[in-house]
Amino acid sequence: MRITLECIAWLCGAGAVLGSLYMLVASQLTRRFLGRGSAMPVSYPAVTIIKPLFGTEHALLNNLSGFCTQDYPGPIQYLFGVHDKNDAALEVVESLRRLQPGASISVVADARLYGPNRKMSNIMNMLPHVKHDILIFADSDVGVSPDYVRCVVGELQQPGVGLVTCLYRGVPDPGFWPRLSANSSNYHFLPGVVVGMALGLASPCFGQTIALRRATLDEIGGFGQFTHHLAEDHAIGAAVRKLGQKVVVARMLVTHACDETSVTQLVAHELRWSRTIRTIDPLGYFGSVLTHPLALALLAIAFSGASSWSLPLVFVALCARLALKLQLDRVLGQAPRDLWLVPLWDLASFAIFVSSFLSKRIIWRGYPFNVGHDGLLYPLGDTDTGAQSVYASTLVPNAAPPATEISLGPN
Secondary structure (H helix, E strand, C coil): CHHHHHHHHHHHHHHHHHHHHHHHHHHHHHHHHHCCCCCCCCCCCCEEEEEECCCCCCCHHHHHHHHCCCCCCCCEEEEEEECCCCCCHHHHHHHHHHHCCCCEEEEEECCCECCCCHHHHHHHHHHHHCCCCEEEECCCCEECCCCHHHHHHHHHCCCCEEEEEEEEEEEECCCHHHHHHHHHHHHHHHHHHHHHHHCCCCCCCCCCCEEEEHHHHHHCCCCHHHCCECCHHHHHHHHHHHCCCEEEEEEEEEEEEECCCCHHHHHHHHHHHHHHHHHHCHHHHHHHHHHCHHHHHHHHHHHHCCCCCCHHHHHHHHHHHHHHHHHHHHHHCCCCCCCCHHHHHHHHHHHHHHHCCCCCEEEECCEEEEECCCCEEEECCCCCCCHHHHHHHHECCCCCCCCCEEEECCC
16 A cells, blocks of 8 residues: 555645746746737638627627727628627627627527527527628727737638637636636646647647638538537637648637636536637647646645655746746736736646546536536436526527527628
């Protein structure tokens, strides 16, 4: 028994050392990736920006306004969609219309569902109202800089490119829990993806930005095939790669609003994200245990009975993590703050990492699902929460189209 504990302690210690080295490498790779500019367009074709909406968010109006103030000389159509014509997000869109009277804004309200992935159903309901051949899909909680469309179109015009996506950083709403969520996005997710791409282990495609041509969408067979996927963005990227076309990550960051108002919401969001990654890349996700050097160092102390060799590992892990944070703050152009949240979130994220292996259940937009090994969403039975009945009652892919409200702004 003692030998077993010592072996576990040494494994955890080795993991803590490797994880600390990972932090240092990640900081340098992220700095280099974001230090290069994106390609600029050779022409400025008309673009449709498609944004599925659901409810309001603290920064929603500000984020939507950023899309309407683009430094882009070509025509832009702004297409917003909701399932419910009484959705509170429509009030924000009306405020946006008043702030940006010259923007070509269209709104689609359509209740049809084609699968458990409601965002994809929302997008499918909007597609018949698209005017232009360059399509940019962006989640509602995304904020962008004025050169966003210019950079995305420039990357899409490069030879062999079929889809452009963007990395993102977290911008917290007021409050403690959003700050923790932003910590996760900026100091765990962002460097992890950059390292994965540098090592050839990650092929990302993020819903925060998916830009492609209408012809490419037709070639992959449309979006109907993704309405049962949890990670529909990853599946879309994979479908474009199967065509022999490149999926490019633009060398710019968009922002993602971190709006979790409670520990329950934060944990549910992180578990959903973790189980998504575990479904997409099980081996890579298991290997991501090395991104938790502080937790591994503490486990090494516990299993070794606080041996002298294990104690310095905590200090090393903390220094490496803080070095990563400070480097990323510099790269992201933000003042260093909340240093005390770093070890707190490190331990919390490790607990979430372990918990992600214990169940396949997730909560998405208030609806519970199980995630299959195939990455598809399966509603829980009536005995769980009744979600299956709610879902089944609104799923009408073969029904006649209901009334669709379309409100057109100036052209």
